[in-house]
Amino acid sequence: MPDFLQQKKEKDGMMYYILPKNYSLFRGDNEIDLSDGPYQFNNMPTFFSTNSAEVEQYGIVFEIVTTKEYKLLALDYPETIEKLYHNMENNEMKKILEKNYGYKTGIRDSVSKNDKKLSNYLCSQGYDGYATDQMKTDMNGKFHREIMLCHPESLLIQRQITSMTEVAAFKEESKLRKLGEDMKQSRKKRSYRYDRDDDDNDDNDFPKFPSFPSSSSRLFDSPTKGGKSRRRRIKKWQRKTNKRRTVSK
DSSP: OOOGGGOEEEETTEEEEEEOTTOEEEEEOSSOOOTTSOOOOOSSOEEEBSOGGGGGGGSSEEEEEOSSOEEEEETTSHHHHHHHHHHOOOHHHHHHHHHHBOTTTOBBOOOHHHHHHHHHHHHHTTOOEEEEOOEEOTTSOEEOOEEEESOGGGOEEEEEOSOHHHHHHHHHHHHHHHHHHHHHHHHHHHHHHHHHHHHHHHHTTSOOOOOOOSSGGGTTSOOOTTHHHHHHHHHHHHHHHHHHHHHHO
16 A cells, blocks of 8 residues: 555645545544444544554554545655644644644654644644654653644554454453552552641640631621630730740840
């Protein structure tokens, strides 16, 4: 099958990759379940690649086939990202292009949260999605080919590539990883609770002064019942404190 990244089209100063109909893509995904029949993708930005090995890190690998043509922004082309950047009025999206998509640097730093934000923004602007060939990373490595489709609901899952033995092992690994993360969160909560307890104990070392009224409108009201009694207790504590300091000298 011809490499779709060789099929480019320029429009309004930006380059686009043309992803044809009946083209095979690959996705690693633990949420896809074929046991109940054909699976349909949700109508939301979704990521793919053109190589099954590149998506193994993300989960169970599936081969997926397009049913129509897509025109995808070529975000690995400097002229495309340059024009996209200057046409943007959203400063947060500009920062993501700078930090994560190599605007000026050509370095791809994939951060899931920011990748999704930019994807949602591009889809809201009416684009079909984006694609990139391999891009440099900040560790002199290579980030794999990437395809983001805004409307993947018409895609067809051709087959599951990951074997059932590998699926079982992967699920067990995921279960252990989640258990480890839960235990880590539990330790953090216990540590926070102990710190709060220590703070509460520290508070007991100091005398309790009457607090200001919660409402600022009451700051200049007449003293409430019991106010004189509280002032007497404060003065009594102050006299005792001064007496102890005098004796210690």
